[in-house]
Amino acid sequence: MRRLAVIAATAAFAVLAGVPAAAGPAFPEKIGLPDGFAPEGIAIGRGHTFYVGSIPTGAIYRGDLRTGEGRVLVPGVPGRQAIGVDVDRKKRLFVAGGPTGRAFVYDGRSGELLAEYVLTTNPTFVNDVVVTRDGAYFTDSLQQQLYRVPLGPGGALGATAETIPLSGDIAFVPGFNLNGIDATPNGRTLVVVQSNLGKLFTVDPRTGAAGEIDLGGETVTAGDGILLDGKTLYVVRNQQNRIAVVRLARDLGSGTLLTHLTHPDFSVPTTIAELGQRLYAVNARFGTPVTPTTPYWVTQVRKP
Numbered sequence: 001m002r003r004l005a006v007i008a009a010t011a012a013f014a015v016l017a018g019v020p021a022a023a024g025p026a027f028p029e030k031i032g033l034p035d036g037f038a039p040e041g042i043a044i045g046r047g048h049t050f051y052v053g054s055i056p057t058g059a060i061y062r063g064d065l066r067t068g069e070g071r072v073l074v075p076g077v078p079g080r081q082a083i084g085v086d087v088d089r090k091k092r093l094f095v096a097g098g099p100t101g102r103a104f105v106y107d108g109r110s111g112e113l114l115a116e117y118v119l120t121t122n123p124t125f126v127n128d129v130v131v132t133r134d135g136a137y138f139t140d141s142l143q144q145q146l147y148r149v150p151l152g153p154g155g156a157l158g159a160t161a162e163t164i165p166l167s168g169d170i171a172f173v174p175g176f177n178l179n180g181i182d183a184t185p186n187g188r189t190l191v192v193v194q195s196n197l198g199k200l201f202t203v204d205p206r207t208g209a210a211g212e213i214d215l216g217g218e219t220v221t222a223g224d225g226i227l228l229d230g231k232t233l234y235v236v237r238n239q240q241n242r243i244a245v246v247r248l249a250r251d252l253g254s255g256t257l258l259t260h261l262t263h264p265d266f267s268v269p270t271t272i273a274e275l276g277q278r279l280y281a282v283n284a285r286f287g288t289p290v291t292p293t294t295p296y297w298v299t300q301v302r303k304p
Contacts, residue, residue: 027278028068030265031298033061038290041085041128041225042282042298043093044273045108051093052282052298053082056290060085060093060106065275065300073111080104084128084180084225084271086136090155094136096126103129103138103149105157117161119147128180128225128271132187137164137205139178139192144170146181146190146208170194170201170210180226180235180271189252193223193235200233202252214254220244225271227279229303234261234272236281241266243281245304258304265299277303 033039033052039061041053048065051073058080063070081098088094091108101124105115119126125141131151135158138147144166150158172178175196183190183205190203192210198219201210220235223244227234233255235244242260249255261279267288269281281299288294 027066027300029300031063031065031068031070031280031300033063033282033296033298034072035296036290036292036294037061037296038284038294039270039282039296040083040284041096041271042273042280043085043087044275044280045087045091046089048275049108050273050280050298051085051087051108053085053095055081055083055098055284058082058095058097058104060095060111062108062111063298065278065280073108074106074113083126084139086129086131088131088136088155092155094129094131094149096129096138098125098127101126103136103147103161105136105149115149115157117147117149119161120163125176127178130181130183130190132183132205134187135205137181137183137190139181141176141178141195142172144172144177146178146203146205148205164205164208166203166208166210168201168208168210169212170199173197179224182226182228182233184228184252191226191228191233191252193220193226195221195223197221198223200235200246200255211253213248213252215246215257216254218257220246220257224269227272227274229274234279236269236272238268238270238284238286241268243269243272243279243301261301261304263299263301265297269299274303279303 057076059076060074062073084096095104198221200213
């Protein structure tokens with residue numbers, strides 16, 4: 001009752017002061033992106049600011065999850081692409097460059113390009129990224145390796161990127177292999193999904209040694225972006241229009257597929273980010289022709 005009284009008093013004050021009340025639903029379930037944007041990655045910064053990248057242009061859109069409003073922060077540039085994205089505590093946006101073999105770092109406030117890295121010159125698809133205390137780690141869907149942009153004292157960006165060959169339980173096969181990536185809070189363990197085989201792995205970022213997460217015979221094929229929330233792992237299964245919910249063991253060596261989250265607005269979701277009990281999935285709409293009038297959006301779903 002106390003909370004309701006405060007809300008009522010606030011509303012009354014706004015009316016008396018001549019201040020219009022906020023219009024529209026707070027934290028809308030569907031947030032529109034620019035027509036023709038062709039998005040893939042999403043990241044949520046401090047507060048309720050979110051960022052979405054454009055596959056064909058490398059543009060970055062910044063919006064507000066509370067209001068659903070936003071604008072293009074980084075205009076598209078010929079020769080760039082934006083696949084997976086992540087944002088760090090310094091409000092820097094790290095972007096995986098897909099077939100360009102590059103990584104980009106932008107200022108999340110001004111949109112300024114802070115750094116650009118050549119990760120590889122071989123056939124590649126730099127797919128996703130996670131930022132930890134000591135570096136930004138990128139997956140490659142075609143090459144059995146990760147890339148690391150080191151972060152020094154105070155988060156200083158390293159001059160060059162490093163390649164981390166992957167070994168252990170993981171083995172690449174023809175097709176699209178590694179995709180989404182996340183990390184434990186201390187950054188000592190990475191978690192990745194191998195899309196074509198539907199397998200999950202932990203990776204030691206120092207050595208590249210990978211250990212398969214035993215799902216008891218289950219798979220998460222078409223796994224795209226992932227989100228590690230405590231011992232719960234969310235895996236977006238893009239073409240299946242659903243998000244797998246996996247409960248991991250304490251040592252991350254095994255997991256149980258609990259359920260799948262769905263939503264009528266899903267249209268090939270690719271990646272997710274979280275804000276409290278809300279998950280936000282960006283819909284890439286693969287298979288739908290990209291035209292200047294093709295609509296795109298972000299869908300909110302609740303954690304189970």
